[in-house]
Amino acid sequence: MQTASPPRKPRLAAIEYIRGISMMGVIGIHIGSQYIMNPAANIHLVALFETFTRFSVPIFFFISAFGLFYNLNLNEPFNFWKFTKRRLKTVLIPYLAWSLFYLYHDGLLYGVDFPDPLHLLSILFFGNAKYQLYFMVILLWFYLLMPLWIAMVRRLTIPRLGWLLALQIAFDYWSSFSTSFNIYVYGLPDDSILKPFLLYRLNYWVLHYFFIFLLGGYLSVHSARFMEFMKSHLHGLTCFFFFTLGGLMTYYYEKIYFDGYTALEAINTAHQLCPWGILYTIAASLFFFAVFTYQSYPQSWNSLLHILGKHSYFAYLAHPLFITYIGLWLQNTGHLMTAPVVIAFYFATLLLSILAAIACRQLGTYVPIINKLTIGVYPKK
Template sequence: MKKEHIEEIHYIRAFAFLAVVLQHSIGHYIFVPEAHLADGVAFTFLLLISKFAVPMFIFITGLVLFYNYDGRLNYWTFMKKRFSDIIVPYLFWSFIYLLIQNHMDVLSAINRFGEVFLTGKASYHLWYVIMIIQLYITFPISRFIIMQAKRWIRTPLAVYTAFSILGIVYILLMTYPIHVTAARWNIPLITPILTKYADRNALNFFYYFALGALAGLTITHWRAWLSRHAGWIYSLFIVMSGIMAYRTISSFGLLPALKTEYSQLLLLRPVTALFLISSVFATYLFCMRVSNIANSPTRRVVTFISHYSYGAYLVHAFVLGLSYWLPDYFSSSINVTLRTIIAFVIASFLSVMLTYVLSKLPMGHIMTGLRRVQSKTPKSNSTSATM
């Protein structure tokens, strides 16, 4: 039987991509000398409304995997598709970024390639791909565990209890991070994974994946539950946003000179984790409702961005480097916040359009993970597991 088309995933994927570009645009302007306190406050709120990106990408990965693969899993076919659609474009762009870093010296890029392709260090944004690949590789294990747990977790009370306990465990891991103990162990390979590369260790994001699995296995009930508790969900998100804003802005230094810092918003912190969990519920609810009321032009634009989002994610760091030129040219007449927003809009548009153009080339699949289609309108499956 053909599965239901999950329309809201297009909106989640598109908005999450835009949120990533916004965060990285802010990252460029956040410490420029001409930034004022007002810019710091504006950046705080812009970061808060865009921080949902990584948790939501992980969430929808869990959702679509458990939604699509509820029957027999052919692991070879499964990983072959991920290698073709996810890993190959990642390797291609990793090499491109290495070429840029090494001033187009091919030999230097080749020599460094083996060093960085397993860690995602060819560019600042590629850590996410390394982390998400781990979820694909270990999917049969996580699938087995969750499907076994499903036999015991049958009632709403059991679901609430299980995910509350799991959430507490997750927050405790953020509070008493395992990397402290791992550093003392100093075990080859294991210690670096848990310390130096903790931000790209999939175990540090497992709760969002588990929530996605819950949604994928119970999509109708998941939607109904969100709708019933919309008021509480939005209220919790607003309260947590206020707490995070206060913690961040109160950490700013004003004397002898303005000093802004945003470590309170790092992903692997306990309070941030609470905020991000609330953002998962709020973002899904928002996208679900927007998808229900959006008109045809909006749906086409959102579907277009969603379809090309993975390739656009890979290329956006390169495009951002070019996008700063225009707003910086007018730096004497516009403030830093406005320059950030201009760079974000330019980079978002160019990243998606460049991915669209590259996907039409004979070797476009290698660069974008997308196969060429005959139709002028992208036939993007809402349950695709790519970004």
């Protein structure tokens, strides 16, 4: 006689809402990259676009792990083939489709030939077809290493998480700020086989984000205690969020006002892999999860948060297209990248990305291959 499988846990709207917030942050980072080209860019607005949003990529690893472990029974054998097959359909196929699309599109737009097979393999391995696609490469590596994460989450305790956090800070600091290591990497000959593997290490080394992923898995497995903790410590989590945000912002301004950095140099230092950035990511993950779980904001916002979250995947993948064409329009019409223009640029990109996502999602109900290729969604059987 077969035993009935345990009931699925209740759906968590917080995961969907954080996806939307993460997508908005990523668009902000990429719009900020356009704005910072202005020599007279307002450093405070740069901080808003480029520093405040630095939780956006790593927080997605947190919620991805939380979702993966949420209904996973650690006491049962893990079906790696079934898991991998499903994840490859939802991530690998859209990744390849969007990569080929951008290679063809940018080739036509900028008059660049399509890469030869060997170069194409390199582009796809490192996620270099477009600047946002590297994230999907790291996510695929996280999926392929799922048996390792399961084994680690089974053995995790709060003290062990503390040790892992210390290791994460040390590793990211070495990777980002070690002068000798970076001199070695950039000193390698351009035809060196090793150079791209080290130069693009952020594109596929999961070690840069292993702690936030494991934290998401651990809290998911202990979700009941996590929910109680958030409910009783909402004020403390809010303070932790603003404290770490203040620390990261202070680090950014310190580099500008005391060390003479340019705004570009400052944001390339005060990022998500610096110690303050890692703490800020953790704080943002806990803060937004608590806020969205216990709804400490007007309920009317939920409809908008649902739309942003539901269509965040497509918007994340498609937004560089709108950045490109809005940017070209601004350039051709002689608009300077001033603060009001760049703010309008951001909201126009966000709006068009979401509208395109809604339109393609609707079209995909009639032409299923559209949803399969763009967001890995398949018709329900």
